[in-house]
Amino acid sequence: MTTDIKTTVPPGTKRAILEKSTLPYWSLVFPLLGIAAVALGLAKLGTVGIGAAIVILIGSVIAAVHHAEVVAHKVGEPFGTLVLAVAVTVIEVSLIVSLMLSESGDASTLARDTVFAAIMIILNGIVGICLLVGGVRHHEQRFMLRGVSAALCVLSAMAVLSLVLPNYTSSVAGPFYATSQLIFVAVTSLILYGTFVVIQTVRHRDYFLPEGQGALPADVHAEPPTDQQSWIAFGLLVVALVSVVLLAKDLAPTLERAVIAAGLPLTIVGVFIAGLVLAPESLAAVKAARRNRLQTSLNLAMGSALATIGLTIPTVAMVSIFLDLPLSLGIGPKELTLLILSFIVSILSLGTGRTTVLQGVVHLVIFAAYLFITIVP
Numbered sequence: 001m002t003t004d005i006k007t008t009v010p011p012g013t014k015r016a017i018l019e020k021s022t023l024p025y026w027s028l029v030f031p032l033l034g035i036a037a038v039a040l041g042l043a044k045l046g047t048v049g050i051g052a053a054i055v056i057l058i059g060s061v062i063a064a065v066h067h068a069e070v071v072a073h074k075v076g077e078p079f080g081t082l083v084l085a086v087a088v089t090v091i092e093v094s095l096i097v098s099l100m101l102s103e104s105g106d107a108s109t110l111a112r113d114t115v116f117a118a119i120m121i122i123l124n125g126i127v128g129i130c131l132l133v134g135g136v137r138h139h140e141q142r143f144m145l146r147g148v149s150a151a152l153c154v155l156s157a158m159a160v161l162s163l164v165l166p167n168y169t170s171s172v173a174g175p176f177y178a179t180s181q182l183i184f185v186a187v188t189s190l191i192l193y194g195t196f197v198v199i200q201t202v203r204h205r206d207y208f209l210p211e212g213q214g215a216l217p218a219d220v221h222a223e224p225p226t227d228q229q230s231w232i233a234f235g236l237l238v239v240a241l242v243s244v245v246l247l248a249k250d251l252a253p254t255l256e257r258a259v260i261a262a263g264l265p266l267t268i269v270g271v272f273i274a275g276l277v278l279a280p281e282s283l284a285a286v287k288a289a290r291r292n293r294l295q296t297s298l299n300l301a302m303g304s305a306l307a308t309i310g311l312t313i314p315t316v317a318m319v320s321i322f323l324d325l326p327l328s329l330g331i332g333p334k335e336l337t338l339l340i341l342s343f344i345v346s347i348l349s350l351g352t353g354r355t356t357v358l359q360g361v362v363h364l365v366i367f368a369a370y371l372f373i374t375i376v377p
Contacts, residue, residue: 023229023236027066030059031236034243043250050254057247058276061091064240065280070225070233087237088277089311094245095273096316098252100325108326111316112175113270116163116331116339118308119155120370121274122301123342126282128363130289130297131349135357141294145353147200147207151302152350154196156343158189158309163339166330175330179321186314193310200303208299267374278304294355334377338370 068087171178288296349359
């Protein structure tokens with residue numbers, strides 16, 4: 001995932017990773033390997049087969065995101081961002097729903113764990129690494145405070161409505177929403193996300209551009225792909241998404257059984273899904289920070305967090321209602337503490353428009369605490 005609605009780079013740009021208009025060889029191979037793996041039932045052929053299927057699944061996810069970027073870059077804004085957002089959502093939801101439908105363990109919390117993991121990875125992991133890398137190389141970096149403040153405002157509202165409020169409603173016992181409440185939260189998440197996208201891409205796009213510039217640096221722009229490349233990318237995007245969905249379905253029971261057999265909490269699965277889906281965007285954000293483009297890094301990070309809630313939660317909610325699957329959204333006290341701490345630190349560290357290595361270290365310490373508490377609850 002790189003520049004989508006999840007990546008939130010201002011309109012007319014498609015992230016620095018699209019520096020070449022040609023399609024990499026690996027992006028052509030992995031989607032086809034994914035279909036072949038599904039047809040051969042690779043995930044059912046023992047340990048070696050499962051290992052190969054996991055590698056192909058990861059490759060297919062990255063290939064799908066790459067091809068979505070190519071198509072998005074060709075069609076331009078705002079439709080391009082929607083292409084990439086839908087592709088990423090399909091990947092994330094397919095992984096979550098595949099595990100929810102499996103019979104191993106309690107999978108009703110997977111959507112919650114994945115969304116919470118994504119927020120922790122983005123607010124503390126990705127942002128922390130970007131601030132640290134950028135600070136080490138450039139000492140102090142600057143960004144547009146108004147854009148980051150707008151993103152944090154929307155993210156905090158969506159996070160509380162989706163992950164905290166379910167613990168305090170009384171219509172249904174436990175960390176669950178009643179059906180009407182779930183629909184309401186899904187709709188409000190879409191409204192908040194859609195409003196943010198309009199602000200970012202149309203009405204106040206200057207909030208998300210480097211300070212003092214009317215546009216991003218020229219070397220961020222890439223040559224649009226040709227019509228032939230765009231159609232090839234679109235076809236391979238469809239193939240990659242199909243292979244991801246089917247491979248996830250085949251691998252879901254095995255993954256859950258392995259986690260349970262290892263004595264690890266099922267929450268680890270949510271961390272794995274979030275990390276897998278966010279990996280390409282994470283690399284793009286770190287590269288931008290190294291090039292002293294912290295604004296681009298924060299656009300990528302904050303946009304990913306917003307899309308994770310704004311698109312994934314409504315989609316999983318509708319699937320849950322349609323398939324009559326239990327969906328536990330409320331987080332526990334430890335997670336709530338980390339969520340509050342993350343927002344407080346983010347507001348303080350990103351509240352001046354300038355950052356140094358200190359802020360990066362603080363974010364990374366919180367991220368390390370989250371990982372440690374997840375493994376050793």
